[in-house]
Amino acid sequence: MIDVNGLCKDYTVKKKGAGLSGALKGLVSKNTGVIHAVRDLSFHIDEGEIVGFIGPNGAGKSTTIKMMSGILTPTSGSVLINGEDITKHRKEVVKHIGVVFGQRSQLNWDLRLEETFELLKHIYRIDADDYDKTMSIMDDILGIKELLDKPVRQMSLGQRVKGDLVASMLHSPKVLFLDEPTIGLDVSAKYSLRKFIKEINKVRKTTVILTTHDLGDIQELCERLIIINHGVMMEDGNLKEITDRVAPYKTLVAEYYDEDAPEHEKCEMISHEGNVARYRFLRSEISAADIIADLSSKKALKDISIEEAGIDDIIKIAYGDPVTDPS
Amino acid sequence: MKYRQVRRTGSAAGFEEIRMKKYLFIIKTQIIKSLTYEFNVYGNILMQTIIMITSAYFWRALYKGQGSVNGVDTDSMLIYVIISSALSVLLITNVERRIGGSVEKGTVATDMIKPISLFGMFFAEDIGSITALIFQNMLPIIIIGSLMIKVPVMADIRDLPLFVISVIESFLINWLIAALFGMTAFTAVNINALIQVKKHLIRLLSGSIIPIWFFPESVANVLYALPFVYIYQLPLSIYIGRGTRAEYLAQMRIQFLWLVILSALFFVVHDRVTRKVMVQGG
Incomplete structure (x- = not known):
């Protein structure tokens, strides 16, 4: 239906200096630069x-x-x-x-x-x-x-x-x-x-x-x-x-009865504030149910919830921004 | 269904008919659009009337005590003024502003997505606006001129076909110059100042305000080689009867030559420009 092959678009832009002197210089000298707006896109x-x-x-x-x-x-x-x-x-x-x-x-x-x-x-x-x-x-x-x-x-x-x-x-x-x-x-x-x-x-x-x-x-x-x-x-x-590829992790949020939170060897505790601890784990390595079982055997859990990597995380990663913690 | 049948016959005439139809509809739409701006119209009539009356007083004062200057008497000169005002309505083009605006605001994008020639559309729009203006502006100006200055009777009614043809050609020349000007917008982007310069240059060099025969001979000779004189002064001269039929025909030959030159230039530039369209704010 649609085939895009090696699509590129360059813009030539005039570079102008700042202020009045820059604007005046821009009138006489041609200082141009090239912007590569689109570089070699191909898809079907x-x-x-x-x-x-x-x-x-x-x-x-x-x-x-x-x-x-x-x-x-x-x-x-x-x-x-x-x-x-x-x-x-x-x-x-x-x-x-x-x-x-x-x-x-x-x-x-x-x-x-x-x-x-x-x-x-x-x-x-x-x-x-x-x-x-x-x-x-x-x-x-x-x-x-x-x-x-x-x-x-x-x-x-x-x-x-x-x-x-x-x-x-x-x-x-x-x-x-x-x-x-x-x-x-x-x-x-x-x-x-x-x-x-x-x-x-x-x-x-x-x-x-x-x-x-x-x-x-x-x-x-x-x-x-x-x-x-x-x-x-x-x-x-x-x-x-x-x-799945860009953000293959989930976050488990666990709330305890006191401020003491146990670690788990297969996931990383990314934050711990008050009674609430957040654990990030790879879906391919361990299931949420196993983590909950392990944690609750160590310490009594008051409440749990699981956060999926949302589309905004994916976009942030794809855009090259580091994923900031949601908390 | 009707269109499809015509297309199926594959006749060249039928095909042309369909192609013309969308441009005719653009003209119609533009007329409807023009009719929504009543206030604009009154302003235009007022402005044209002021210019026309001032020019009439100006020429009356200059001609005081003289029967005729350069073979033109007072009455003919007054008719020249009225018809020049009426003609200026016909020579209003919007194409350069249209291109300028569409480049500046990026609306050229919405023009380009239609299966239509960009300049064909601009031309049809200008024809539509002018059709509306003939009734909204041109007729009122002729009536006001007749009442306040003089009834503009044509010198020799047998020259009417020549007059009409030369007006059509001058319209086309004027439009092509405007379109060529407008195309600079695709590279220079803001052409508002240039449009003003062009407008006043044409008024001055075309004999619209002061006929070229009042200019020094050396200047006049240069101007006769340029296309501008053939926009205003040629049809006006035919109307007031300054010259012989042989002279008109000789000048119309030059007018036609300019039409051919400008058309050729237009198509060459047009092809290059449309390949190089840029949209601001992408």
């Missing part, structure tokens, strides 16, 4: 997948999405969608893709929502039948019909994003790119957005590629994660598989 995405692109700000996620959707031309490498090169045949290939940017809208500020849809209907040459069908599906998922008469400039962010989602799906694209779609949305708008992504993926087999900083999006939607940092791919795989 199958039809019907939902792939989450994650990485810290400035990691190159948006740049990658823009190259994949034909907005930016790669410095080198290629993006094939359905076997066709998007940079060479932009006008043809973009018929099969939809794009939503959370931070900018493709809706026309001055028009009613329906007028933007009508315009897109003509630009993509959508059949009247297909158009009506899509609209009724979109109405079921997002309740879009009540917004059709509203001028876009009077819409709330949540409504506008709904409008953008429908606009991107009108021509029934095979691939949908979402660049930080949930940014700034409230809980209920996030919920309908996630419902929308799941529905179109199920009903229309639409391949979805999204970038997000929202861990909830990833946990609820993505079967597959691609983690990027500094333009380089750090991880690519199933969420669970990455968790």
